Amino acid sequence: MEWRQGLGTxxxxxxxxxxxxxxxxxxxxxxxxxxxxxxxxFGTGGATPxxxxxxxxxxxxxxxxxxxxxxxxxxxxxxxxxxGLRDNGGGHHVAVDPGQTTIYRSVGLLxxxxxxxxxxxxxxEEKAEFxxxxxxxxxxxxxxxxxxxxxxxxxxxxxxxxxxxxxxxxGWICLDDTxxxxxxxxxxxxxxxxxxxxxxxxxxxxxxxxxxxxPDDRAWDHFEEF
Ligand SMILES: C[S@@+](CC[C@H](N)C(=O)[O-])C[C@H]1O[C@@H](n2cnc3c(N)ncnc32)[C@H](O)[C@@H]1O
Numbered sequence: 001m002e003w004r005q006g007l008g009t010x011x012x013x014x015x016x017x018x019x020x021x022x023x024x025x026x027x028x029x030x031x032x033x034x035x036x037x038x039x040x041x042f043g044t045g046g047a048t049p050x051x052x053x054x055x056x057x058x059x060x061x062x063x064x065x066x067x068x069x070x071x072x073x074x075x076x077x078x079x080x081x082x083x084g085l086r087d088n089g090g091g092h093h094v095a096v097d098p099g100q101t102t103i104y105r106s107v108g109l110l111x112x113x114x115x116x117x118x119x120x121x122x123x124x125e126e127k128a129e130f131x132x133x134x135x136x137x138x139x140x141x142x143x144x145x146x147x148x149x150x151x152x153x154x155x156x157x158x159x160x161x162x163x164x165x166x167x168x169x170x171g172w173i174c175l176d177d178t179x180x181x182x183x184x185x186x187x188x189x190x191x192x193x194x195x196x197x198x199x200x201x202x203x204x205x206x207x208x209x210x211x212x213x214x215p216d217d218r219a220w221d222h223f224e225e226f
Contacts, residue, residue: 046076059084064143071149075108132162153182169213
């Protein structure tokens with residue numbers, strides 16, 4: 001598809017074939033395999049090679065240890081993030097995905113185990129709207145939150161609302177699928193209204209924000225058109 005070729009404001013970084021051999025094979029064939037060996041063509045339903053490279057490089061460059069993803073799917077983003085954690089010497093990856101068993105046939109988790117990364121992952125098979133407030137209530141925090149769950153605008157806004165609070169100051173939030181208005185409008189809201197979030201990278205594939213060490217000092221009635 002055209003949007004995957006780099007139409008954004010910044011050229012996509014080149015996909016790095018060296019991240020992880022399973023991920024390379026998945027991108028080469030466009031398929032993943034279920035537990036019984038059945039081949040599944042995943043189409044466009046997962047992080048692009050460029051985004052996988054970006055996630056891996058982010059985790060490595062800043063030596064991230066605690067990561068969270070909303071929407072595990074076939075495990076493409078999870079492979080990139082967890083390989084980064086492994087290459088950093090270890091870490092903890094929390095994945096939230098209500099459809100991992102029922103829709104995705106546990107392939108995401110299986111792929112992480114096949115790649116020898118399963119020990120890094122904790123999966124919550126429930127909707128983000130339940131799991132994220134629970135994580136926050138328990139005082140969990142993350143260096144990076146990757147948002148790629150239910151793509152309706154209000155759900156993406158909700159994911160960002162919690163991600164902003166779950167990510168430590170200086171940490172990152174990455175939103176997939178900025179070609180979708182539901183996501184790009186969420187980013188627009190954030191950049192106009194949330195001064196603690198700074199834009200690092202935006203293209204038609206994904207957006208990377210950094211959380212600054214700045215309080216949320218908006219007045220109760222603050223609102224900027226976006
Ligand atoms: C596009 S897929 C994720 C692809 C994955 N990040 C990858 O790169 O392979 C979207 C995922 O969001 C999950 N999802 C759907 N509704 C959700 C919700 N309310 N909360 C969290 N995840 C949800 C789906 O089950 C699916 O696994």
